[in-house]
Amino acid sequence: MKVDVLLGLQWGDEGKGKVVDVLTPRYDIITRFQGGPNAGHTLEFKGEKYVLRSIPSGIFQGGKVNIIGNGVVLDPVLFKEEAESLAASGHDLTQCLCISKKAHLILPTHRILDAAYEAAKGKSKIGTTGKGIGPTYSDKISRNGVRVGDIFLNFKEIYAKAKARHENILRSLNYEYNIDELEAKWFEAIEYLKRFRIIDSEHVINNYLKEGKSILAEGAQGTMLDVDFGSYPFVTSSNTICAGACTGLGVAPSKIGEVYGIFKAYCTRVGSGPFPTELFDETGKTIRAIGHEYGAVTGRERRCGWIDLVALKYAIMIDGVTKLIMMKSDVLDNFDTIKACVAYRINGKEVTEFPYSIEEGIEPVYVELPGWKTDMTKIHSEAEFPQRFKEYIAFLEKELQVPIYIVSVGPDREQTIVLSNK
Numbered sequence: 001m002k003v004d005v006l007l008g009l010q011w012g013d014e015g016k017g018k019v020v021d022v023l024t025p026r027y028d029i030i031t032r033f034q035g036g037p038n039a040g041h042t043l044e045f046k047g048e049k050y051v052l053r054s055i056p057s058g059i060f061q062g063g064k065v066n067i068i069g070n071g072v073v074l075d076p077v078l079f080k081e082e083a084e085s086l087a088a089s090g091h092d093l094t095q096c097l098c099i100s101k102k103a104h105l106i107l108p109t110h111r112i113l114d115a116a117y118e119a120a121k122g123k124s125k126i127g128t129t130g131k132g133i134g135p136t137y138s139d140k141i142s143r144n145g146v147r148v149g150d151i152f153l154n155f156k157e158i159y160a161k162a163k164a165r166h167e168n169i170l171r172s173l174n175y176e177y178n179i180d181e182l183e184a185k186w187f188e189a190i191e192y193l194k195r196f197r198i199i200d201s202e203h204v205i206n207n208y209l210k211e212g213k214s215i216l217a218e219g220a221q222g223t224m225l226d227v228d229f230g231s232y233p234f235v236t237s238s239n240t241i242c243a244g245a246c247t248g249l250g251v252a253p254s255k256i257g258e259v260y261g262i263f264k265a266y267c268t269r270v271g272s273g274p275f276p277t278e279l280f281d282e283t284g285k286t287i288r289a290i291g292h293e294y295g296a297v298t299g300r301e302r303r304c305g306w307i308d309l310v311a312l313k314y315a316i317m318i319d320g321v322t323k324l325i326m327m328k329s330d331v332l333d334n335f336d337t338i339k340a341c342v343a344y345r346i347n348g349k350e351v352t353e354f355p356y357s358i359e360e361g362i363e364p365v366y367v368e369l370p371g372w373k374t375d376m377t378k379i380h381s382e383a384e385f386p387q388r389f390k391e392y393i394a395f396l397e398k399e400l401q402v403p404i405y406i407v408s409v410g411p412d413r414e415q416t417i418v419l420s421n422k
Helices: 016-026 076-088 108-124 133-141 148-152 155-172 180-193 201-210 243-249 282-291 309-319 387-400
Strands: 003-008 029-032 041-045 048-052 065-068 097-100 197-199 215-218 256-264 267-269 303-305 323-327 337-346 349-351 362-370 404-408 416-418
Touching: 003 016, 003 243, 016 215, 016 256, 016 323, 016 404, 016 416, 029 201, 065 201, 076 180, 097 201, 108 133, 108 155, 108 180, 148 155, 148 180, 148 197, 197 201, 201 215, 201 243, 215 243, 256 309, 282 303, 309 337, 309 387, 323 387, 337 387, 362 387, 387 404
Parallel strands: 003 215, 003 256, 029 065, 029 215, 065 097, 097 197, 256 323, 323 404
Antiparallel strands: 041 048, 267 303, 337 349, 337 362, 404 416
16 A cells, blocks of 8 residues: 655645545545644535644544644644634544654744744745744754653653743844743643654554555645745745655655645735736736635735646646646636736746746746636536536646646535546
8 A cells, every 4th residue: 555645736725625535535544744733724514614724634534543744843732722623513533633753842932933033034024824833843953843752751851941942042032922821821732632642653654554554645735835845935844745745754755656736726825925926906806705715724815816837837746746636616717718827937038947936027928718607616527517617627737747636616525526537
């Protein structure tokens, strides 16, 4: 058996949570391999809406094992709030959720450092969610991190050492703060964390593979936010690409199977950073309104634009995508014309390879396609697709050289159509 990987191919918010929930019936194990509670996965079914921040989206399927991998950074306070909310809705996570000992903990001072660093940047702000993700990964890389497994060791000593180090940095930044209330909640949440199965996840996952169990690895954020290959420095702090599943779970590259790449029929981005196809006109506002494009965790308005095939091809290459999943095609139902960026014009020259930097001087080169002018939310099968929508799919498949496997035509689990012969 191999680990199938599901990734976002744009700047996040592609709809990964819903797709994981749709795919989970065929898998035994659902894992999360990177990111922190800055990634909100929204799932909607039976008239109820759920937002998951750290917990894998497989928890809504009975009998599945869900694992938070070593590549994740975990905030005990936000985890406790999320788990208790789900428990109140009838999902007892203590029976189905495991947490890696090697996952790093977000400390109260990490959140304060996040705010202090962002404030110090002034006009050069990255647009962080302020959840302490970046400082936690920084500590991990500098070998100063605190891990989930440490809570069973001389934890108070380990915590005090990390806190003192952070407080020295905060003093150097002249940043005023009060940690008392947050710290009290944090230690309370640490005790709550002990209710769950804390595991050596790399051994557990590889043993499941030996037993013939099927595993799905769920990524957070999107490929274009990868710390190495995204639009640096306006990126997240972890590897969001397929290779991140190997390091974030402890599985060998040879154990990776299908790679599902998720993208919207258009593009969105939250926070700061370059966005070549961003629309500043009424079209962009219309896409935002129809698509309800607001951050699941932050509530921030998402910037909206036409689909960017230069960036999408790049993401497909980096990730080794084998099957594509297109989300929110219904948002474009009423447009007479739909545009797709097929190249960038930089200093008068057209390029189709994603460049080193996209911060300025890039003009998107578009092709225009006729809109399908059909209410896709009412469609239940591929046979009902209007001809112009079929042409849009054919155009994308020709450009991207990867088959589109699933099309989503609405937010509900049932509004998901698997295409034939893919």
